[in-house]
Amino acid sequence: MNGMKQAELPAATTAPEIAPRAPVATAAMAKAPKVPNGRDRSEIKALAVVVVLICAAMEVASWYVPDYVMPSPQAIAKALGDLLTTDLLHVAITLGRLCVAILFSAIAGVAIGLLMGTSKRVGPYLKALVVVDTGIPALSWMLLAVFWFKDPEARIFFILTVILLPFYALNVYEGVRALSTEWVDMLESFRPTRWQMLRYLVAPHIVPYIFLTTKSVIGYAIRMVIFAELVASAFGIGSRMSFAQSTFRIDQVLAWTVLLVALNLVIQWLASVAETQLLGWRKEVKVR
Structure with missing residues (x-):
């Protein structure tokens, strides 16, 4: 009897074979283009409504005031078309200055922010600076740059760097401080090197902070580069806006303004696309 029970025991306790689970997502699904969600469509709709309302307000205002105070949207559009055919070099110069300054500020700011958050010796001094x-x-900074640097490009690069770099440094520093102690303890249990800790934990964690900073400073950087060109350079959109003001071409001033707003929106969109590609694994949280 006992022998029969012992013989039947393995068969009774043997777990049934489970079929392998199907993969959650295929390669084709992973490469599928992202469809704009409701929030994206709402933002686009709101932007279109705001633009239409601004144009309508400008059109109405142009009926009651002289052209040198508020030209009509049609006159501004004509001036914008003329500028795009004659002053593209100035647009390219401004974009080049802007991209170089943002890229350098991001690289240097991230490095300084990491030192602020990880180095007990150097970090406090860098943070104070x-x-x-x-x-x-x-x-x-603009007035000092005029005295310190002879080259206009050096002036503008210096102005933008000292203004934009602290944003990256402080945000990356806060990102390092926001690291979960549980994650740090878990990774330290494997006894990683300092480089491995930086590569596998710190770097992925601060990427969203870098994109957030970039999208936050783009508009501010555009305003600063225009102001710097107005003060310290004879080339670029800022200098052309100054020339339009001196010749009482308010239509050109507003045309340059429209172009700057469009450039801001395009650069913001490019930053959002890059963020989506690098951080597409994150799920979007919707607050109801």
Whole structure:
């Protein structure tokens, strides 16, 4: 009897074979283009409505005031078309200055932010230096750049760098501080090197902070580069806006303004596309 029970025991306790699960997502699904969600469509719709309302307000205002105060949207559109055919070189110069300054500020700011968050020796001093930099007005840097640098390109690069770099440094520093202690303890249980800790934990964690900073400073950087060109250069959109103002061409001033807004939107969109490609694994949280 006992022998029969012992013989039947393995058969009774043997777990049934489970069929392999189907993969959650195929390669084709992973490469499928992302369909704009409701939030994206709402933002596009809101932007279109705001643009239409602004154009309508400008059209109505142009009926009651002289052209040198508020030209009609048609006159602004004509001036914009003329500028795009004659002053593309100035647009390219401004975009080049802007991209170089943002790229350098991002690289240097991320490096400084990492040192601020990971180095106990150097971090406090770097943080103090960055905090002092944030308290210096942009106009002070512009005036100092005129005295310190002879080359206009060096002036503008210096102005944009000292203004944009603290944003990246402080945001990356806050990103390092926001690391979960559980994640750090888990990774340290494998006894990683400092480079492995930076590569597998810190770097992926601060990527969203870098994109957030970039999208936040784009509009501010455009305003600063225009202001810097107005003060320290004879080339670029800022200098052309100054020339339009001196010749009482308010239509050209507004045309340049429209172009700058469009450039801001395009650069913001490119940053969002890059963020989606690199951080597409994140699920979007919707607050109801």
